[in-house]
Amino acid sequence: MKKLYSNKWVILSLVAPGILTFIAAILAPICLSVYYSLTDFSGMGNAAFIGMENYKDLVKDAAFWTALKNSILLALGFIIIQHPLAIITAAILDKLQGKAEGIFRCIYFIPNVISVAIIAYLWKFIYNPSFGLLNNILHFFGYTKDVNWLGSGMAIWSVLIVLIWHGFGWGMLIYYTGIKNIDPVLYEAAAIDGADAKVTFFRITLPLMKPVIQVNVTLAIIAALKQMETVYLLTNGGPGNETQFLANYLYKQAFSSFKYGYGNAISVVFIMICLAATVLLNKIFQDRSLKKEVR
Amino acid sequence: MATNQDVIEDVRNNIGVFAMPVVDGGKGKVTDITAWNGGGYAVSATSKVKDEAIKLLNYMFKSDNWSKLAWENNVCMSAQDFSAYLTGNETEPQKAFTDLVTGSTSITGVCFNDLGTSEFKTVSEDLSQMLAIGSVTPDQFVAKLGEAAKQ
Numbered sequence: 474m475k476k477l478y479s480n481k482w483v484i485l486s487l488v489a490p491g492i493l494t495f496i497a498a499i500l501a502p503i504c505l506s507v508y509y510s511l512t513d514f515s516g517m518g519n520a521a522f523i524g525m526e527n528y529k530d531l532v533k534d535a536a537f538w539t540a541l542k543n544s545i546l547l548a549l550g551f552i553i554i555q556h557p558l559a560i561i562t563a564a565i566l567d568k569l570q571g572k573a574e575g576i577f578r579c580i581y582f583i584p585n586v587i588s589v590a591i592i593a594y595l596w597k598f599i600y601n602p603s604f605g606l607l608n609n610i611l612h613f614f615g616y617t618k619d620v621n622w623l624g625s626g627m628a629i630w631s632v633l634i635v636l637i638w639h640g641f642g643w644g645m646l647i648y649y650t651g652i653k654n655i656d657p658v659l660y661e662a663a664a665i666d667g668a669d670a671k672v673t674f675f676r677i678t679l680p681l682m683k684p685v686i687q688v689n690v691t692l693a694i695i696a697a698l699k700q701m702e703t704v705y706l707l708t709n710g711g712p713g714n715e716t717q718f719l720a721n722y723l724y725k726q727a728f729s730s731f732k733y734g735y736g737n738a739i740s741v742v743f744i745m746i747c748l749a750a751t752v753l754l755n756k757i758f759q760d761r762s763l764k765k766e767v768r
Numbered sequence: 769m770a771t772n773q774d775v776i777e778d779v780r781n782n783i784g785v786f787a788m789p790v791v792d793g794g795k796g797k798v799t800d801i802t803a804w805n806g807g808g809y810a811v812s813a814t815s816k817v818k819d820e821a822i823k824l825l826n827y828m829f830k831s832d833n834w835s836k837l838a839w840e841n842n843v844c845m846s847a848q849d850f851s852a853y854l855t856g857n858e859t860e861p862q863k864a865f866t867d868l869v870t871g872s873t874s875i876t877g878v879c880f881n882d883l884g885t886s887e888f889k890t891v892s893e894d895l896s897q898m899l900a901i902g903s904v905t906p907d908q909f910v911a912k913l914g915e916a917a918k919q
Contacts, residue, residue, distance in 0.1 A: 713903050
């Protein structure tokens with residue numbers, strides 16, 4: 474057996490399927506994307522090479538910068554609002570025990586099980602300015618004006634609330650699994666030493682959850698940059714590109730305007746931003762853990 | 769919507785139809801309307817059954833067939849004159865709508881952005897939204913539309 478594994482051809486045959494799949498499904502499309510981003514391809518017919526023109530246009534494109542700003546805003550919303558809430562909820566769920574734990578875990582995860590299309594339409598009805606649920610609640614409390622939740626100025630916040638709400642269950646479930654993996658002996662020891670819930674959370678739960686937080690935050694940021702379906706169905710970037718997000722803008726340029734080359738230029742920049750975000754996050758988390766070890 | 773029981777009463781009873789007012793100093797009359805007719809049919813010149821296909825289409829779109837059946841079954845409004853096929857059970861919005869269409873002196877076939885490229889369509893739609901929310905001025909709107917049309 475040992476001899477078999479030291480044979481280079483055997484090693485190659487074992488590694489080849491993975492590498493080939495990676496090349497065919499990820500590397501080749503990225504290379505094609507880079508190529509098309511340098512052309513004026515419309516998706517049909519011939520593609521003429523135009524150099525960096527698409528990238529030059531992209532830098533001057535106000536809608537692209539709005540889309541990038543919104544994607545970053547969403548990532549911040551995930552980190553500042555969604556994840557702290559998810560960790561706290563997961564910690565409380567863990568303490569609930571019994572039937573309630575299962576019931577609430579299910580309730581919080583329901584939005585993730587429902588199809589994005591239904592979620593988007595559900596919120597469209599909630600936000601409807603004439604007969605939506607939200608305005609009806611406001612009317613009940615005596616507010617007489619009709620708020621246009623998906624109108625100018627307000628739309629981006631309405632969309633962010635939906636996205637943060639929708640992703641909450643997923644983040645919470647990962648944190649919950651992380652907390653469940655913490656050795657209960659630690660909590661018992663802390664309780665004997667007289668630590669209250671707050672101290673236990675900050676001194677035991679949070680530090681031991683670091684690897685989970687790292688993975689979850691990275692996933693959240695990538696999800697924010699990739700955000701497409703909900704926005705497409707809720708506002709399609711409107712009104713006037715106010716709620717435009719990177720992935721949705723890419724789709725719109727490539728498949729609505731049929732500027733396939735330009736869409737590819739956006740996707741290349743998009744890949745670079747995603748890679749940079751991942752590297753940066755790994756650096757941030759790595760530095761901290763190293764510093765701790767040195768101490 | 770005016771007959772749909774799922775729509776709340778307050779909305780259902782307040783649906784109306786009106787003619788787009790004339791712009792002061794504009795060239796158009798109030799009876800010049802824009803109506804987009806949903807598509808058309810074509811028969812391939814190389815079709816083996818070309819004559820039969822054309823005959824079938826002509827039969828389908830005879831006003832006694834298409835206009836009458838479409839109106840009676842609430843499918844859609846025919847692009848032909850359908851006023852002879854009114855059932856007498858029409859709602860107020862339907863009556864007002866029929867009067868507007870049959871009383872029109874001219875109907876433009878397609879909307880302006882349907883004649884442009886896909887890119888122009890996206891740009892013009894975005895610009896229309898931007899004009900509506902006030903993020904571009906009417907002057908900027910016209911200038912940007914002109915720019916998009918050149919491309």
